[in-house]
Every structure is written in C-alpha cells, then in structure tokens.
Amino acid sequence: MLESAITAAATPDALLLARIQFAANITFHILFPTITIALAWVLLFFKLRFNATGDAKWMDAYYFWVKVFALTFALGVVSGITMSFQFGTNWPGFMETVGNIAGPLLAYEVLTAFFLEATFLGIMLFGYQRVGNRMHTVATVLVAFGTSMSAFWILVLNSWMHTPAGFEMIDGKAHATDWLAIVFNPSLPYRLTHMMIASGLTVAFLVAGISAWRLLRGDRTPAVMATLKVGTWLGAILIPLQIVVGDLHGLNTLEHQPAKIAAIEGVWETERGAPLLLFALPNAQTRSNDYALGVPNLASLILTHEWDGELKGLSEFDGMHPPVAPVFWAFRIMVGTGLLMLAVSWFAAWRLRRDGTVPPALARVMVVMTFSGWVATVSGWYVTEIGRQPWLVQGVLSTADAASAVPAAAVGTTLALYLTLYVLLLAAYVGALFHLARKGDRSSAPGTPATGAAVAGGLRA
C-alpha cells in the first residue's frame, strides 16, 4: 500500500511539468559548479604564482577572482540544496528502484566533498589574516580538491545512469554486486574528462572575457593583463583537447547508447555512408529530415572510421528513442560554440604573443564570448540527458515510472516561482560580475585596505 501511494502513475501533464521543473533547476545549478570547479584551481594557480614570485599582480588577480568565486559558490550551494530535495519530491521512483546504488554515491559526495569545500571556504575567504599565508594556501587546495571530488561523485552517478554496471535486479530493485564496476562504469572516464575540461574552458573564457572588458575600459594594470593571458592560454590549450575527448566520448556513446547517436546525427533509417548533417529540420511526423544539408559519408567516417560504415537508425529502437530535434540541435550548438572558441582563443593567443595585448575589436569579441562556456556546457548536457530518454537509467528504469504523483497544479505553481527566481538571480549574478569588474582595483571599501599590493608589501616588510 505504501509503495503504491508514492509510485502511483503521474499524469502526462505532471510528468512533463516535473521534467521541466527538474531540468530548470539542474540547468540553473550546473552553471555555477561549472565555474567553481575550475576557478578554484585557477585561484590556486594565482596564489602559487604569488608565493613563488612575490609579484603583487598575482595577489590582485586572486583578490578580484576570489570575490567572483564566493558569489558563484553561494549560488551553487543554494541551487544544489534544491536539487537534493527534488530527487525525492520529483522522482521518488528513482531512489526506490536504484537507491541502493545512487544512495551510497550521493552520500560519498556529501561526506567527502561538500563539508570539505564548505568549511575551508570560510577560511579561504575570510581567514587570511588569522591563519597566515601557508595555511591559507592549504585551505585553497582543499577547497579546489573538494569541488573536484564533488564533480567526480556526481559524474559517477550520472555516468552509471547512462551505462549501468556492477548490479543485479532483485524484485524490481537494483542491488550492488561490484562497487568498482559501478564507480568506474564504461562512460565515466569520458564523461568526467569531458566535463572537467568543459569547466576549464568555461572559466578560461569567463576570465578572458571579463579581463578584456576591463581592458576596453582602459584598465591596463598588470593584474588585468595577467588574467587576460591566463584565460586566453587556458582556452587555447584546452579546446583542442576537448575536441579529441569529445570525439572519444561520442564513440563510447555509439557503443552503449546508439539511439542517442542516431538522434544526434538525425539518422532515421539504418544507412551506410551516412552524411554529416550541417543543417536539417528533423520531422518526427514523417520520421525524416526536412531541408537536409550535409557532407556525404562524413558521419560514418567520424563514428566508424570507415568510409561507408553502418549507422543504426532510430527505427531500430521500437519507439524507445529520444526526441530527435532537441538532441540534434543542442549537439550542433555545442559543437558550433566549440569551434568558435577554437578560433577566438587561438587568434587571441597569437596576438597576445606577438603584441602583448589584443586589439579592441578582438577584445569585444572576447567580451561577447564571456559566457560561451555556459552555452556549450548546457547544450552538451541537453544532448546527453535528453538523448537518454525515455530512460532515466538506461535500460533499467523509465523516466515516467520514476515520476511522483504530486498534482500538476502544485508542480506548475512552484515551477513558476523557481523560474522567476532563477531569471532574477541570473540577471543579478551577471550584473554583479560586471559591477565588480567596473569597480576594478578601486574595490577596496573604506576600512579594507587589503589589496594585493598591500598584502605583498606587508609580507615583504
């Protein structure tokens, strides 16, 4: 009786609303960890450069970006708390069916990552004068380590939902048989690497974009020039790596989730020598593509490394395949953004190397690209998560079976509230970032003389 009380089938409306609500929350949430995961390591880099050289510009860079970090971290924490509740409120069937696997993974994330980062964040942000430089560096390392551990555990769980392994089903519930196989499931290495590099790229373009904006406003202080270089070079180095890793990730998906690849490539019927579609309007009614424009044989070549390799079409999956258009388009937005990142970061790196600065037109492009990492990351997540539908756990549990029976009206009302709040907070976040950049190194309020230069002077004295 209890079981039926919470897994009573959700109506189609409530299911769609629950999915939109969860998607809205998780989309909003991922924006902030994507920044903090890599920004923590970039802050450590600034700190270590300062410790090694004593050059005040590194402490100035640290001082500016640690404020961005604190703000971003807070948004990540509060949206993450929302997530931890919505697992239960929106998807009770998820924990009921695979709780024996998902539970320990989530518990390890909280135990090994959340407390570490949250506790040492206090010391990293406000403890400098109390604990001294060395302990402060240690706190920065622990925060960076904590954010990466958190990414590791949640990606273990997410990867397991795509490529479940190391379990058996008893009475409709998953039971763990091999924890190593669960943790290091087939898609984890690719997904984890892909996401960590995505975080690095997001931060690279954020740092470069904000620095370029300060440069355009006439701020040519050493700290701004240094962060412009760090951001640009980080992007220029990571983007080719990301293209290689993304390709490997795609091959892994072809092996384990061929329906997702068929949706990405818009392949309705199994074909040999499939073209790489640059543009098309996938039509779910006719089960074909309208206005298709593609490069012949290229999709087969990329995915099978054979000129006329066979790609399985969507018709082979008995209707258990994802909706095509959103996956198809999200993939093209991700790849397009990636190619743009490649062009901009390499060109900027070349100009920085040659001239020591970037021309105003390029700087403006970099400002436009400030949040390009968000675009690529979110569309990439849409590809992989919508691409798994109609499954919540591939081949084990369907999304519809996991939904709760909370009435559509309750979900709809709270969804409207969350969306309003998120739009306002996102606007406030972007506004605050540019406000901090505008204040630049005049940011020390009266009574807080501690700029990097002052600290550096104090340390040398």
Place this chain on the structure above:
Amino acid sequence: MPDLSTPAGWLPVVFLALMGISMLAYVVLDGYDLGVGLLLRHACDADKDRMIASIGPFWDANETWLVLGVGLMLTAFPLAHGVVLSALYLPVAAMLIGLTLRGVAFEFRAKADAAHKHRWNLAFFAGSLLATFAQGTMLGWYILGFDPGTGSLLFAMFTGFALCAGYGLLGATWLILKTEGELQVHAVRWARSTLWATAAGVAAISLATPLVSPRIFEKWFSLPNVIGLAPIPLATTALFLVTATFLQRLPAAEDRWCWVPFAATVGVFVLAFLGLAYSLFPYLVVDRITIWQAASAPESLMIILVGAAVVLPTIFGYTVYAYRVFRGKARELTYL
C-alpha cells in the same frame, strides 16, 4: 522489532542515529544563522554588517548538515523520503526559495551596487523568515502525521511562528557571544523578547505529540517511564530559567558569562530533540512507517557506514578547527 544482531536489524538504527545527529546539527547551526537573519530587520545599518560578519565564515558549512540529513534519509530510508517529501511538497518548496534568497543575498549585499544593498538586506531577512517559518510548519505537520484537517493547519502555523522565536533566540544568544558594545546590548534585549515564545513552542510540541498518538502517550506516561523520563522536561525548564536569569544580568563586567545563554539555548534544542526522537522511535512517519520498512539494502548501508565512520570524525575535526580559527568577537570580513 527485527533481530538487532543482524545487519538488517541494527544498520537502520545506526542510520537513524546518524540522520538524527545531522538534523540536530543542522537545526542548531543553521538555526543561529537563520536567527541572525531574522533579527537583521531590527538592527541599524552598521550593526547589520557586524551581524552578518559573525556568521559569514560558517553559514555554508551549516547548511551542508541539511544536505547530509536529507541525503541520509534519501539514501538510507528512500521509502520514507518519498512519503515525507511528497507530503511536505509545498512547505519544502517555500523553504528552498527562502534558503536560496538568503544565501545569495549574503553575497550580493556585499558585491552588487551599494545603492541596492538595502534591498539585498531585505531579501536576506525575508529569505530567513520564509525558510524558518516553512521549517516550523513542516515540523508541526510532521508531528501530526500529515493530518489534513484545519486544526492541524493551525497547529502547523503555530509551530512555524514558534520556530521563528526559537531561531531568533539562538541567533540573539549567538550575537551575545560573538559581539560587544551596543550591538551586544541589543542582542540581550532580542533574546529576552524571544525566550518565552520559544518556551511556549517547546511546551506545545511536547504536549501535542502524546495527544496525537496513544502509543506515544503510553511511552511517556506509563509507570515507571514517567519517572525515568522526568529529567527531560525538568532539565529543559531549568535551562530556560538559567537563560532568563542570565539575560537579566548580561552584559556583565569583562564580558563574563557571555556564552551561557547560547549554551543553555542549544541545550534546550538538544533536549527537545531527544524527547521527540524518543516519542517517534522506531517510526519515521508517525505510527505508519518504521525505519526497518523504509531502509535500503544492508549491503548498501554498510558501504555508506564505512565511509561515514572514516569521514565524519574528520569533518568534526576540521569543523572544530574552523570555529577555533574564527573564535572571539566577530570582526569585519575581509578577503585578504
């Protein structure tokens, strides 16, 4: 009750204890910083900065206890997690919006345009109020076993207000401990005005729980239980009287005894929690779902327990370290 010598018997009990400790840690720790948020509206601008500085290094970690508590319920008792959170869907949503507003206001008030600072202060207060009130209604409704009647709704509203007083008391006594001068004098006054409302809330919850369930009534009022359990209400009353007495005399010369009201208030929360835990055990949803019915598979609980046994003492260690680093009176927060 199943055989406690088997893993399927004792693991759920251990996890109930871990979850209880996490929830108690959350209520006490986030309770004082939510309380400071509630009191913010009554303070002048200069005091607001100092009040927020007193909780700045801690609030992130304080809220993590909520994630751990809910996470343990989710992972150890998935069935109860589904029932409880589905029943509490709307107050949970209100609490989450409150916590979100508050957490971001903390950062934005210091980083956004100074012209907007008062708006973020207001958001900080409103978020604290919404989160606290929602948690109080959740507590009240949970105790009544999610009964849908009007009387239950009124009781839940009452516990909502009572928890505002309770967190206000925790926040005010925390400020007595962490501040000095005029702000400390204000904090003593705030503590006095929230003390008796808190006591009324604790008394109402203590009386309501046995009245809802004959089983709970029996546990408390049968002989010899009533004698053995008497120390709990007696000690709670004593702690309230201690707090009241000290609040009449503080602030004292050389700031002696400034820690007493906070410690006594924490004591009240711990005792109230123990009383509630005794009433409910072994049920997770009053008289409907026991911990054994709701528990995950023993092999999964064992994996978590191994991790928790190693990591929880470490967390305790570095939490103590962080509180030592920021011991003494709150100073202005600076990043360098």
